[in-house]
Structures are given as structure tokens and as C-alpha cells.
Amino acid sequence: MSELNIAVLGGGVVGLTTAIELQKLYRNANIDLIASGFQSDTTSSVAAGLFRPGTSFCGPNEEITRRWINDAYRYWDDLRNTSEGALAGVTEVSGYIFSSKYPNIVRNHYLENLVPVYRPATEKELKLCPGNWKYGSFFTTIVTTCDYYLPWATKKFLEKGGKIQKHHIKDIASISTGYDVIVNCTGLGAKWLCNDNKLVPIRGQVIKVEAPWIRTFFYGDNDTYIIPGFNSVTLGGCRQYESYDDNVNKYDSLSIRERCEALVPNLKSAKTIKELVGLRPHRSPVRVEKEVRHCNGQKIKIVHNYGHGGYGVTTAPGTALYACELVRESLAGNSKL
């Protein structure tokens, strides 16, 4: 009986998390993780990493979407609660979301019965920040700093015998030989690989600042957010639909600073560490599906796992577990098992 060979494409939070979950499922498989970029070259490293699925986030149906989110929360919360939690950059954090206009914005049907605390802000709390805040919620959730999590996950993967290859895949035929299944976690890269027109970039820009006195997160109007992580505080942001511009834009920088300092004035003295741009791989629904391709007379089994948009850090472990199930289904009947 020969061994099972699996390729995972993509070295962001989705690819790495899927690869380490596959190792748990198939202890003796050869698993290769192939990507053109790692760590600071991924969208994942731009993220603030707050666990907060958008209310519009969706998988194929409500039940599966809920399962992804609940499984993901359990994964992050369990990891946080181990001695590895700090190494992996995972911790608990609390904060506020405010809106001056719409009560719906401060509600989140995915989080309300999942996280330990999710409640309306009190009148007093609505006055914590300058501005005319009419609606607000306070909640406790998890934040994952990818500057820690990606190296941690890489180390786990290598320790368990995983192999990493750095190269850019132009088409599936070039890598299919020898793999029993290929798991596609290429984020926005899937747009070109798959000719997937449903996948669009939503451009985001952030400023990572040094402000260790900020222990609470804040969301305000107009895509304004302040999220403390392990080594910095992330100030954001913007959401520019279908923009492929991956350069830092100075007008966005000025606007982010202005909006964040208006919300939390003591950020004025926070030193900038770096400014980053990321293209969120948005697809509705997120695609976690299996497929069988015929390519040069060969049958290739693929499991897709991409299109997490602005919520990939939040949901990666949930879709990873689901992708593992699909891998198992697609290998059912494989003589190597």
C-alpha cells in the first residue's frame, strides 16, 4: 500500500490551518503546502484578526455557515486556553461597536449567543468616546495576531512532517501528478486559477501603531476601527470594492488617522510601525466545495477553500474542518486508505 499524497495550495491563515487539520486526520499522509507567498506576503498578515464574522458572511446555507463559525470559535478559544495560546498570538479581548445612525450595525446574530459577553452599551458607555453615539454594544471575543499565528502554524506543520514548497502555480496540470487530492486555499489567487468571476477583491488599508495602553477594541462609523493585537494596535480602515491597488494610499492613511483619533484621541501620540494594504478575497458564498477535474486524461480531485473576504481569520478553522470532511468524502474508496 503506497502512501497518501495531499497538496495544500496557499500559505495564508486558511491554507496553514487546513494543512494542520489534515495532518490530524491523516497522520501518515505526505502533505505538501505550496504557495507563492508566506507570512508578510499574505493578506492574512494585514488583518487585525478580530473574531467577528460580518452579518452578511455566508456559506452555502445558514446551518453550515453557523457550523463554520461555531467550530472556528471553539478552535480559537481552545487554542487560547492552552500553554501555546500566547505563542500562537491568540488572546481574549473586549470592546465596543458604536453607531450614530443604525441600531442593526451594533448587533450580530452570529456572535450574540456564541461569545461569553454580548450586550447593549450603557448610556455612560455611549459617552466613552467623542461623537454622537446613539447605539452601541459591548462584547468579548478573540483576537489572533497573524504575525504570531502563521509562524506558529508553520512550525506545527513542519514538526509533524509537512513539507513546504515556494512557487507560483500557473495551472493545475503543472502540479497534479502524484497527488491524491489538491486543496485549493489560494484566496484571491483563485480568481485567476479558477476563472472565478464571483471572487472580487475588497481593498483594505491599515496602520499598525505602537499603543500598548489600548486594551479595548473600538468600532465606529465609516469603517473605523481600533483593534489591539499582540505586538501592535491596528487602525483602520476602508473597504474598496473591486480595487486591485495594493499600494499604500496617503489619503487613506490620513483619513484613517483622522477617524481613529477622533474616536480615541489618545492615539495621537501613537507611533506608526507600518502601513499595510490587503485585498480581501470576497466571495458570496465562500467556496468550500469538492470537484473532480479531468485534465490530460487524468482525474484530479480538488477541494476548494477560498473566498473568506474580510472574515478569513475568524472563520479559517471552521472551513478547514469542513474542507477536511470533503477531503475524506472525495478519497472514500481510495485504495490507499
Ligand SMILES: Cc1cc2nc3c(=O)[nH]c(=O)nc-3n(C[C@H](O)[C@H](O)[C@H](O)COP(=O)(O)OP(=O)(O)OC[C@H]3O[C@@H](n4cnc5c(N)ncnc54)[C@H](O)[C@@H]3O)c2cc1C
Ligand atoms: C485590512 C484588512 C483587515 C482585516 N481584518 C480582519 C479581521 O479583523 N478578522 C478577520 O477574520 N479577517 C480580517 N481580514 C480578512 C483576512 O485577512 C482574509 O480573509 C484572510 O487573510 C484570507 O486568508 P487566505 O488564506 O484565504 O488568503 P491569503 O492570506 O491571501 O493567502 C493566500 C495564499 O495563497 C497563495 N497563492 C495565491 N495564488 C497562488 C498561486 N497561483 N500559486 C501559489 N500560491 C498562490 C498566496 O501566496 C498565499 O500564500 C482583513 C483583511 C484586510 C485586508
Ligand SMILES: *[C@@H]1O[C@H](CO)[C@@H](O)[C@H](O)[C@H]1NC(C)=O
Ligand atoms: C483554561 O481554562 C481553565 C478552565 O476555565 C482554566 O482553569 C485554566 O487556567 C485555563 N488555562 C489557560 C492556560 O488559560
Ligand SMILES: *[C@@H]1O[C@H](CO)[C@@H](O)[C@H](O)[C@H]1NC(C)=O
Ligand atoms: C483551484 O481550483 C480551480 C478549479 O475551480 C482550478 O482551475 C485551479 O487550477 C485550482 N488550483 C490549482 C493550482 O490546482
Ligand SMILES: *[C@@H]1O[C@H](CO)[C@@H](O)[C@H](O)[C@H]1NC(C)=O
Ligand atoms: C461618516 O461619513 C459621513 C459621510 O461622509 C459623515 O457625514 C459622518 O460624519 C461620518 N461619521 C463619523 C463618525 O465620522
